[in-house]
Amino acid sequence: MVMELTPCRHPVEGTLRPPSDKSITHRAILFSALAPGTVRVLHPLVAQDTLSSRRLVESLGVKVEAGDDEWILTSPGPSQWKSDTTVIDCGNSGTTMRLGMGLLALSSSPRTLIGDASLSKRPMERVARPLRQMGIDVETSQVYAPVMVHNRGPYRGLSYSMPMASAQVKSALILAALGATTLSEIVEPYPTRDHTEQMLKQMGARIRMTADHHIMVEPLQDWRTLDLVPFRVPGDPSSGAFWAALAALIPGSSLTLKEISLSPRRIGFFRLLQQMGARIDIERESDTEDIGHLTVTHQPLGGVTVTPEQVPDMIDEVPLVALMATQAFGDTVISGAEELRVKETDRIQATVTNLKQLGAHIEERDDGMVIHGPTPLHGGSVRSFGDHRMAMMLAVAAAIATSPVILDDVSSVAISYPTFFEQYQHWQQGYAFHD
Ligand code: S3P
Numbered sequence: 001m002v003m004e005l006t007p008c009r010h011p012v013e014g015t016l017r018p019p020s021d022k023s024i025t026h027r028a029i030l031f032s033a034l035a036p037g038t039v040r041v042l043h044p045l046v047a048q049d050t051l052s053s054r055r056l057v058e059s060l061g062v063k064v065e066a067g068d069d070e071w072i073l074t075s076p077g078p079s080q081w082k083s084d085t086t087v088i089d090c091g092n093s094g095t096t097m098r099l100g101m102g103l104l105a106l107s108s109s110p111r112t113l114i115g116d117a118s119l120s121k122r123p124m125e126r127v128a129r130p131l132r133q134m135g136i137d138v139e140t141s142q143v144y145a146p147v148m149v150h151n152r153g154p155y156r157g158l159s160y161s162m163p164m165a166s167a168q169v170k171s172a173l174i175l176a177a178l179g180a181t182t183l184s185e186i187v188e189p190y191p192t193r194d195h196t197e198q199m200l201k202q203m204g205a206r207i208r209m210t211a212d213h214h215i216m217v218e219p220l221q222d223w224r225t226l227d228l229v230p231f232r233v234p235g236d237p238s239s240g241a242f243w244a245a246l247a248a249l250i251p252g253s254s255l256t257l258k259e260i261s262l263s264p265r266r267i268g269f270f271r272l273l274q275q276m277g278a279r280i281d282i283e284r285e286s287d288t289e290d291i292g293h294l295t296v297t298h299q300p301l302g303g304v305t306v307t308p309e310q311v312p313d314m315i316d317e318v319p320l321v322a323l324m325a326t327q328a329f330g331d332t333v334i335s336g337a338e339e340l341r342v343k344e345t346d347r348i349q350a351t352v353t354n355l356k357q358l359g360a361h362i363e364e365r366d367d368g369m370v371i372h373g374p375t376p377l378h379g380g381s382v383r384s385f386g387d388h389r390m391a392m393m394l395a396v397a398a399a400i401a402t403s404p405v406i407l408d409d410v411s412s413v414a415i416s417y418p419t420f421f422e423q424y425q426h427w428q429q430g431y432a433f434h435d
Helices: 022-032 048-059 094-104 125-134 167-178 195-202 237-249 268-276 311-326 338-342 347-357 388-399 411-415 420-428
Strands: 003-005 013-016 037-042 063-066 070-075 087-089 111-114 137-141 144-150 159-161 184-187 207-209 214-217 254-261 279-284 291-297 330-334 361-365 368-373 380-382 405-407
Touching: 003 388, 022 037, 022 048, 022 070, 022 094, 022 167, 022 195, 048 063, 048 070, 048 087, 048 094, 048 411, 094 111, 094 125, 094 144, 094 167, 125 137, 125 167, 167 184, 167 195, 167 214, 195 207, 237 254, 237 268, 237 291, 237 311, 237 388, 237 420, 268 279, 268 291, 268 311, 311 330, 311 338, 311 347, 311 361, 311 368, 311 388, 338 347, 347 361, 347 368, 347 380, 347 388, 388 405, 388 411, 388 420
Parallel strands: 013 254, 087 111, 159 184, 380 405
Antiparallel strands: 003 405, 037 070, 063 070, 111 144, 137 144, 184 214, 207 214, 254 291, 279 291, 330 368, 361 368
């Protein structure tokens, strides 16, 4: 659906609880399949991507009861998973497919994972190759989906230094490592989101992380020893980031994002906003959990350098960083962000093309972008390329433009943030948020 977005300078005010975290919801659903018994997931994100993970576990025989802001998942455990569904559709979801490859390595039935046109163009060999090293049979279609996973018998642990920083690849390997016969050791080039390690440890898995990014995973002898812990899903900082960006850009704004994940591996964008000059106040909700409230208050912004090690902590927010940089005084250089080229779309190319279309001074680099600010943005026609985060970044850009922006398609927001445009309209009508 095409949408015409009109400029709007209303300050962004009040308190907003962004939709629940996508990464944590995916994991709560997928990990529930490991433990024979019932796992409760409080505040799951109900969106197209997480419904793909739900479909995956249901095809293994997990029963899902959806209650009021709660899902109750009952699994027979990997040794009793159903074997009759051989093709599983992961939709647009890279997390479902990649973590799914690690999960499916735990059962002896062959299964094939397929995805939509975008997911079918994303690299899967990065998971297949190390899984094969463990002795699991994995076939890709010239590095892409469809992907067939078949565990033909006992397989060994793995010692693997990952060539790229990817939480999805790491998580797939950790899952497969649980079912191996020997210890596994995985090394990351830079730390990435560690929800998998934290959540599996909560369930009783023996996983040890070192300060130099080594992750040791002990095989699990018996799935029945896993604890059936409930998972409470906090708000998603990556969804909250769109509102934080608007608040940082529009004078007079001050917005609190309520109950969001404050995992250090997820809030790199907010740390960067602070470095650019925005005011960020953090109030933790608990001493033991990374969850709390984050307030963003508008202040003039300055350009900044984003280094390769900073990128994983803001991997999904880099298009927004580029937008912020168009309004900041001075140059912003983003490097080490080549992973963006293999997201739902090539996010470096899409960001540069779209922001140029609106008048930004931005240059494309193989591994990032250079942005010269500040430049007022004007209206024009832009394209989401079917990418939810591109559509929402462009909606933020449209608000600060000087004339209307025509966005070719907004349906992709259903992937992670189905209520985004309702809330956008609410703010455009001059209302504060009151969550
Ligand atoms: C995710 C990891 C990130 C991120 C994606 C979700 C996850 O991808 O971009 O949206 O839930 O593990 P990487 O595999 O590049 O870390």
